[in-house]
Amino acid sequence: MTTLSLRELPAGHCGTIVRIDAGIELSARMRALGLLPGRRVKVIRSSPFRGPIQVRAGQTDLIIRRGEAAAIQLLPCKPEVACSP
Amino acid sequence: MSKRIALVGMPNTGKSTLFNRLTGAGARVGNWPGLTVELLSAKVLLGDSMLELVDLPGLHNLHGFSEDERVARHFIETQSLNGMLVVLNTTQLERQLALVLQLKSLGLPMLLALNMADEAQNRGIRIDVAVLEQRLGMPVRLISAKLGRGVPELKQTLGDWLRAHPKPMQASTGVLAEDDVIEITVEELIGKSFHIPISLSPTRTDRIDHYLLHPWLGIPLFLLLMLGVFQAVYGLGVPLQDGLAWLLGEARTLWLTPLLAGLPAWARSFLLEGLYDGVGTVMSFLPIIVVFFLAMAVVEDSGYLARAAFLMDALMSRLGLDGRAFVMQLMGFGCNVPAMMGTRVIRSHTQRIAAMMMIPFSLCSARLQVFLFFTSAVFSPRAAPWVLFSLYVMSFFLAFFTAWMMRGHTRRSVDPLLMELPPYRLPTLAALARQSLRESGHFLRQAGGFIILGVALVWFLTHFPLDAAPAGPATLAGHLADWMKPIFTPLGIDQLLSIALLFGFVAKEVVIGSLAVIYGAGGDQLAGILAHRLDWVQAYSFMLFTLVYTPCVSALATLRRESGSSRAMWASIAWSLSLAWVLSFAFYQGARALL
Structure with a gap:
């Protein structure tokens, strides 16, 4: 199975986080907001002009810039899996 | 214990x-x-x-x-x-x-x-x-x-x-x-x-977001909403401001003037025209601050502020800021003071300072009064709207330019835009009122002393020596204007206008009033005198300078207070004064050379 970064995941799709390649500061913040290996996230939409993307992790909706989203590697869910968290 | x-x-x-x-x-x-x-x-x-x-x-x-x-x-x-x-x-x-x-x-x-x-x-x-x-x-x-x-x-x-x-x-x-x-x-x-239930049905928030965060409807809706907030603040705040100014004026004539009748003329002038009028002008900011924070609390507590950041981040991230700074910059078009206080929603200190440095370039409603008067006095009715439009464009350009200049500074700060998008919530009235009152009390307490100092200083400059005509060439302000002549002459701004700029330091609302004192004429008569004395190049150069130089003593006091250092305030003064001079100089000399 190939992994994708959160930045590459299209809107409406979900995936399970396998790895986060970020510094301690950023990964601590991500962890606190519910972005950590093993969690399933779904991309809701992206903002116009290549702005941030809206991501749903558990009960929380987050906004994250594309640059930071690139640090999150995930395994895309199979298309038949329902994406509700 | x-x-x-x-x-x-x-x-x-x-x-x-x-x-x-x-x-x-x-x-x-x-x-x-x-x-x-x-x-x-x-x-x-x-x-x-x-x-x-x-x-x-x-x-x-x-x-x-x-x-x-x-x-x-x-x-x-x-x-x-x-x-x-x-x-x-x-x-x-x-x-x-x-x-x-x-x-x-x-x-x-x-x-x-x-x-x-x-x-x-x-x-x-x-x-x-x-x-x-x-x-x-x-x-x-x-x-x-x-x-x-x-x-x-x-x-x-x-x-x-x-x-x-x-x-x-x-x-x-x-x-x-x-x-x-x-x-x-x-x-x-x-x-x-x-x-938790296995599947959550799409919530009300999802349905609202479908429109408010829509790929191409989102930004127009955001601008429309901001326009609505803006209209509400100034539609409600400005009449209240006028009402307060009227009340203060009545108190002055009916109560204060007779009370101070026994004092020597200079003391009366200092207390009435200096302190009372100056502080009164600044006090009349208060209704706008109260209403502004009511509106801001609605935007923030409802969860929309995070959405605005989401929508505008693509633009602002290129300037080293995030979308929240843009919301505050827009609010600055009403009044810079509450907009600067509102930057508290930006949690990184360096980014907050950058936002507070760009807000003074927002063309506030007080400056608009000056521009409306000048454009209608000097320009033809066909040209006037375009002149005004060009000033708004300039205002945006300078704000972005300032942020861009500071981007090296702001990008180093650790505040990646990684935040929660809370569900929409209906704010409660009590919380809104409390927040708004707290902010206005804060403004009065913290900025008050500084404002009184600024007001007293300007009175002293325009009334000393005491036997000279107020704001005339024989006063300290006149001498100062004389001394600054080499600075202002290349901009096409004469001595009398530069005294008005000194008044504008207290508040841009008093610029036109001070011109009336200086020329000894008001209203249409003043407009006639200005049209006669100034050509359009001089008038535009003056407006450009008014737009860019130091906003006003309340804005400076707020900047000093909110940034926690006088350094940011002095930096803002130096930056805006030099920008104002360079721009007016380039415009005036360029236009003179071409025409």
Whole structure:
């Protein structure tokens, strides 16, 4: 199975986080907001002009810039899996 | 003996709402040793003992690196506390419980309030409080701070809990639990105590977001909403401002003038024309500030501010800022003062300073008055709107240019735009009113002394020596204008106009009034004199200078206050004055050379 970064995941799709390649500061913040290996996230939409993307992790909706989203590697869910968290 | 507990929680958990519920009106902003920011605290009488409750900034993680998190951690580690009251958002327990376990390693007594229990119930989320209490070893209460449910019971628990922990203690900082260990514990706890329905139907928030965050409808809707807020603020605030100005004027003629009749002329002039008029002008900002913060609280508390950041971030991130700065810049078009105060929503200090440096270039309603007068006096009715439009374009350009100049500075700050998009919530009226009143009190207390100083200085310059005609060439201001002639002549601004610029330092609202004093003519007559004395190049050069140079003494006082340093204020003065001069010079000399 190939992994994708959160930045590459299209809107409406979900995936399970396998790895986060970020510094301690950023990964601590991500962890606190519910972005950590093993969690399933779904991309809701992206903002116009290549702005941030809206991501749903558990009960929380987050906004994250594309640059930071690139640090999150995930395994895309199979298309038949329902994406509700 | 007074007891002290800290109120701790993640952002967007309703922590401040609970703080207001518990403390009522008596909160005050105060400084703490070793902290650069002020914290809100209040004394509450609980049973037989006095309790001091300190509202700490929101923190995601005890080991976090944001400025808010550093402040909160520093406070907990250095102050002796009777305990911590931790607030969590019940609907997000699976993500927020880790914070409780981290805090637990500090060894302080803890009490857990699970807020937004009403929202959780509506979503079908069930919490097993008994299991949580037993496993965490601390009292747990379900509350809704917004509706006030469970708050009396929480107070009761707080009282009992304080009797059990009468001695303040120091946090033990050495032992920090490993994040991974905490994660496993959270998973286990959540599995036992937190029950969510298998599938959540699309919520109301999702349906609203479908439109408000729409790929191409989102930004137009945002601008439209901002325009609406703006209209509401100034549609409501400006009449109130006029009303207050009228009241102050009436008090002056009916009451103050007769009262001061016995004083020597100079003292009367200083008290009335200097202090009273000057302070009155600045005071009339107050209604706008009150209404502005009402509107701002709606935008923030409803959850829309985070959405605005989402929509405008693509533009602002290229300038080293985030979308929230853009919202404040737009608000600055009404009045720079509350917009600068509003930058508090930006949590990184350096980014906040950058936002406060760009806001003074927003063409505020006071400057608009000057421009409306000048454009209608000097330009043809066909040209006037275009002239005004060009000034607005200039205003945006200069604000972005300033942010761009500072981007090296702001990009270094650690504040990646990684934030929660909270569900839409209806703010309560009481919370709005409280917030708005607190802000206006803050403005009066903090900016007041500085403003009086500025006002007195300008009076002195324009009235000394006392036998000269006020603001005439024989006064200190006249001499100053004479002395500054080599600076202003290349801009096409004559001595009399440069005295008006000095008045504009107090507030741009008084520029036209001071011109009336200087030329000894008002209204249409003044417009006729200006049209006669100035050609359009001179008039435009003057307007350009007025747009760009130092906003006003209230804005400067706010900048100094909010940035916590005089340095930012002086930097802003130097930057805007030199920009104003260079632009007016380039325009005036260029236009003269071409025409």
